[in-house]
Amino acid sequence: MKVRYFAWLRQRTGCTGEEVDPPEGVRNVADLMAYLGGRHPRFAEACAASGVVRCAVNQEHVGPEHPLAPTDEVAFFPPVTGG
Amino acid sequence: MARALVQVQEMAFTPGEELDAFIRAGRADEGAVVSFTGLVRDMALNDGLKALTLEHYPGMTERQLIAIADEALTRFGLHRCLVLHRYGRMSLREPIVFVATSAAHRGSAFEAACFLMDWLKTKAPFWKLEETAEGERWVDARAEDDAAAARWVS
Incomplete structure (x- = not known):
């Protein structure tokens, strides 16, 4: 599964993206956030604050319950500030 | 044929030229053209903003902007619309975004x-990083923007 990080989440994890192979129990976005939090303590900190970490799967905005497939591209980012 | 044009670019643009070109490409039955230009501004006044860098998510940005523009076309029965958004580093007062309908x-x-503009501000994956005299800082999302987008959901 391809994971990407943007803005200050990229700085916190220290990487723009990574290829991960999460364990069996990781079924949705919330599960993946918990799993990635184990690899990046500062990502876990950000996830602990509600509404700060947003997610897109295959470039569409999704909520924490969204199911995941191994071929998905999953992106994590703070609330957007364009315009 | 109604159509939506979306352009995401690093290069600076001149709003007047974009508006002129948009008007010239129009049809005989168009009676109204509206445009909006968003500028780099000093969010906290007198804070010494030096520059702004817009990070984005290539691919998703275009995808979201096309979805927003298509929705605008059908919802409001537009003839055409254009969304032009920059990314990268830009200076105070430079245009960031241009929308024409x-x-x-x-x-x-x-x-x-x-x-x-309301939808773009809450859906398009852009993030503003300000360079000030005191260092770099990411701009926080505004609750007002969420409220502005919410008023279009019926």
């Missing part, structure tokens, strides 16, 4: 321009 009458053109 055209329709038979002004009402839907005005409304659609508001809608496009």
Whole structure:
């Protein structure tokens, strides 16, 4: 599964993206956030604050319950500030 | 044929030229063109903003902007609309975003321009990083922007 990080989440994890192979129990976005939090303590900190970490799967905005497939591209980012 | 044009670029642009080109490409039955230009501003006044860098998510940005523009076309019965958004580093007062809409009458053109900006601000994956005299800082999302987008959900 391809994971990407943007803005200050990229700085916190220290990487723009990574290829991960999460364990069996990781079924949705919330599960993946918990799993990635184990690899990046500062990502876990950000996830602990509600509404700060947003997610897109295959470039569409999704909520924490969204199911995941191994071929998905999953992106994590703070609330957007364009315009 | 109604159509939506979306352009994401690093290069600076001149709003007047974009507006001229948009008007010139119009049809005989278009009676109204509305445009909006967003500028780099000093969010906290007198804070010494030196520059702004817009990070984005290539691919998703275009995808989201096309979805927003298509929604505007159908929802407001527009003839055409254009969304131009920059990314990368830019200076104070430089244009960041330009939106233009055209329709038979002004009402839907005005409304659609508001809608496009409200939705773009909450859906398009851009993040602002400010460079000030005191260092770099990421701009926080505003609750007002969420509220502005929410008013279009009926």
